[in-house]
Amino acid sequence: NKKLCLMSGEIIAMSSPMTMMFECQDLAVASPATVSRCGMVYLEPQSLTWRPLVDSWLSALPPKLEKFKEQLQNLFGWLVPSVNRWIFKEGRSMVMVGIADTDSITRVSALMKLFDAHADEFQEAAEGETMREIPLKEAPLWVESLFLFSIVWGVAGVLAAPSRASFNLFFRQLCAGQAPKPYDKVDGTYGTPVKLACMFPDCDASVYEYTFNKSQGKWTLWTDSITTLDMRIPNDAEFANIIVPTIDTVRYSTLLEALVLHGKATLFVGPTGTGKSVYVQQKLLQGLDRDKFASLFVNFSAQTTANQTQEIIDSKVDKRRKGVYGPPLGKKMAVFVDDLNMPAKEYFGAQPPIELLLQ
16 A cells, blocks of 8 residues: 555555665564565675676766776776785775675775776866866876776775785786786686786885876876975964874875865775874865865764754755755855764664765
């Protein structure tokens, strides 16, 4: 009869075209009555790999990247399976999403988002904008380098410091076509090792210390972008607000800016007191165009509820029309949620404020 019975006792009748679909990890807290009334589609996590995501992403490439589809497909098939296997077997991550099978899907999804955020030159120019034209001979090198950069920070970016040193050695061997056993033959590998046109410089610095410099068309150290002006501290600066530029401030601020400008959700994880909140606040307040972006800061605590979260966000946006809210016209809003893990879990293990953000 398609009736929705709420906890309050209210019953809402659903029309015939209406369908409700729920995606859940398990049925641990579902009653037999719920299970018997719903159509269940069970899918083993192992059967849904990251391949369909990649195929879907490759099929929607912009026209300028379409000619490099085979190159990208080979890079995915050659590098990603071995990197995922190494991270699962030997790496120690600061965060894991779900189980190992879904975690690898999340990593590859992050790789694609990071690539999109750094591939503006391959996008079609919007009306009134001009895009930099990449010489035809340099384009394959750009695609290759941006992909390597995206693997390091999208797939292996959450590795803890001790694991990063080991990953640096492994990834250099893998890119050179000399993957150590047992990572030379990994299930799911469908690409062919090729000689890379622009590999990371062979020196003591790790792959985490390099970025692909678009203006120079080569790999450069993150610290090379720190100028004398960046090191200058204003005379009236308060001690608590002084930030000394380091390799961490440069690379995390740069990654955050690229992802925010392209509308990609970003999660900063790490030990307490390492400056995560300060990096984000400085970038959102001083690093973004105030004419194009508005910022909203939300602090979570153990007592934060979903209603409070909704009220905070609603109070900072304008009502356009009935049921439609948004930032001031002509602007986008970047919402920064601090202490995301703090809300208390409810009886069934969910955290309502976070569930609200997921919508």
